[in-house]
Amino acid sequence: MSAGGPDWKKSLPADLVAGTTTALVGIPQGMGFALVAGVNPIYGLYTAAFSTAIGAYLTGSTYLKVMLSNVLAVSIYSVLAPVPQTDVPATLFVLTLLVGIFQLGFGLVKAGSLTRFVSNAVLTGFVTGAALLIILGQLGNLTGYQLPREAIQILAIPGLLLHAGEIQPQALFVGLLTIALALAFQRVPRLNSVSLLLPVIIAALLAWIAFPEVALVGDIAAISAGLPAPLIPDIALVPGLLVPALALAIIGLVMAVGVTETTPEPDGSIADVNRDFSGQGITNILTSFLQCAPSAGSLSATALNVAAGAETRAANLISGVLVGAVIVVAGPLAELIPLPALAGILILIGAELIYQPREITCIWKYSRPGRWAMLATFISTQILPLQYSIYVGVLLSLGIYLITSTREATVVRLVPVEGGMFREEPASERLTDHTLTILSVSGSVYFATLRAIERSLPSPEGAEGAVVILVLPRRIEAGTGLFRTLGRYARKVTAGGNRFILAEVDPRLLAGLEEGGVAGAIGPGNIFPATPVIGESLRAAIRAVEAGA
Incomplete structure (x- = not known):
């Protein structure tokens, strides 16, 4: 049901409540x-207004809230840190444009x-590292002692302790009070929607x-009333921002996919992630002209x-419009917000992201490659600019995929049991004389796993009168490498007078088996193509062996 559909009047009250809450x-x-x-x-306010409202109708997901997220914010900081302060706005808008294009x-x-x-x-390590950077980055605003920009990493903690005498008690009190109030209001159902705004x-x-000496937003930035005038991004800045913009685009999209896959549509289906990608891209392109930061789907905001x-989608449209109305009516009041209060809210958000012990423990206990990938990604977030850490994470993810899929690829023996079923057992090292051995490929079959598969095939050396039936996976994409592997093994088996049979062969492979010389090495009548009925080809091969055909 869309916001403009026939039932929009029925859904409007619920969407008003949701839109107001998220605003x-x-x-x-x-x-x-x-x-x-x-x-x-x-x-940030412009982004909360325009990106949320525009993204509401461009993405594939009904509920997806497009905004400046916490992880994106830390990544943007890494990109902008070396930029002169006067050039930061222009750089930000070009970054938004490029992220949208990607x-x-x-x-x-x-x-x-x-x-x-x-x-x-990898995603857990990345998000945890980014969340820690959020917390560390706000210690200065929380305590009143400003750390150098380059010191915002895990080593900031001992640095802060060394300058404990420079901490401002009033600022720390305001920040801690904000955190305490936010935690308390979250426990009150009626105050949950304002649990972040009311403490501020x-x-x-x-x-x-009581504390006029505490730093305010107005001390670092002017917040004007009214919406921004359109501004054309400075295209001259594009070359130096291409690589970080690609990283930000990847970060935003990976996070958005997690939102889409965990947030079903009203009818229970999963939205088209590619339309989500395009919708977020167009949103960022448009909002780059409206002085907005890069945005993407936010898991917490969507939830x-x-x-x-x-x-309906109208909830996000209403949310964006309400934020825009606040900017117009009360924008300058934002200058009165204490920086320690905002820091407290951000530290609370960061702590909630870090506190996922079940996820971290599960990865650490049950996945050795995942354990070290998570740890390596986390460390990379602390020693590298965050936008480059995602590249480290992607490479580690691909490494995990290749290692685990290669390790899992093997050959198992199928032992017939009652009822026409089969029991899997480890394949023996050698074939047995005058015995039928049924083998099956377990795991992914592609070029990187062929050697592991070939090594796990039983040796036919010295065997007499043995028969081997090898069951191939129905969907296979190994090309000529597979044909060479099968041809070598077929020649080894048949060289000693034994018989080699292929069963459940995808009909699309038949021509390749002929052209690759595999069919000739196996011999006529020893290839059984797969049928629509799973196992039918294997049983036909077994009957042929039993009949001596």
């Missing part, structure tokens, strides 16, 4: 994530399936009344949208 949460989040990114908080390109070439090569272990308002009143009762 109330999105206002402090948008400002806070802009601070994490090292840009004027107004750009995202749109991914959608057009239907690259959604490629994101499955980023393992969950209380902290602003407290700072105005809140669904939990708040959203029924």
Whole structure:
């Protein structure tokens, strides 16, 4: 059901509630994530308004909330850190444009399936590392002692302790009070929707009344009333931003796929991730002209949208419009928000991202490659610019895929049991005289696994009168390498007077077996093509052996 459909009046009340809820949460989040990114908080508010509203109708997902997310914000900070402060806005808008172009390109070439090569272990290490950077990056605003920009990493903690005498007690009190209030309000159902905004308002009143020396948003940036005038990004900055923009696009899309796959549509189906890619890309391209930061689907914001009762895309449209209305009516009031209060909210968000012990423990206990990939990705987030850590993660994910799929590829023996079933057993090292041995390939069959498969085939050396039936996987994409492997083994088996049979052979491989010389090495009548009935070809091969055919 779309927002413009015949039932829009029925869904409007629920969408109003959801849109209002996410807007109330999105206002402090948008400002806070802009601070994490090292840009004027107004750009975070613009993004919360325009990207959310425009993305509502361009993505494939009904509930997907497009915004400046926490992980993107840390990555943007890494890109902008070496940029002179006066050039930061122009660089930000070009970055948004390029991220959008890359995202749109991914959608057009239907690259959604490629994101499955980023393992969950790598993603966990990356998100945990990014969350820690969020916390470390806000220690200065929380305590009043500003760390150097290049010191925002795990070594910032001992550096902060060495300068404990420079911590401002008033700033620390305001920040910790904000965290405490947010945690308390989250436990009250009626206050849950304002559990981030209300503590910030209380902290602003407290700072105005009792702690005028606490730093405010207005001390670092001017927040003007009204929406931004369109601005053409400076194309001259494009060459130096291509590589980091590609990394940001990958980060945003990997996160968005996680949102799409865990948030079903109203009818229970899963939205088209490629349309999500294209929609986010077009959104970023358009909003780059409206002074917005790069945006992508946010898991936490989308989950809140669904939990708040959203029924159609209109909920995100309403959310964006409400944030825009707040900017127009009360934009300058944002300058009165204490920086320690925003820092407290961001530290709370970062802590929630880090606190996933079940996920981390599961990866650590049950996946050796995943364990080290998670750890390596986490370390890379602390020692490399975050936008390059995703490249490390992608390479590690591909490495895990290749290693595990190669290890899993092997040959097993199928032993007949009652009822026409088969029991898997490890394949023996050698064939037995005058015995039928049924073998099956277990695991993925592609060029990198062929050697492992060939090594696990029983040796025919010295065997007499043995018969081997090798069952091939129905879907196989190994090409000429597979034909050479099968041909070599067939010649070894038949050289000693034994018989080699292929069963469940994909009919598409028959011509390749002929051209590759495999059919000649096997001999006539020893290839049994697969039929639509699974196992029928294997049983036909067994009957042929028993009949002496």
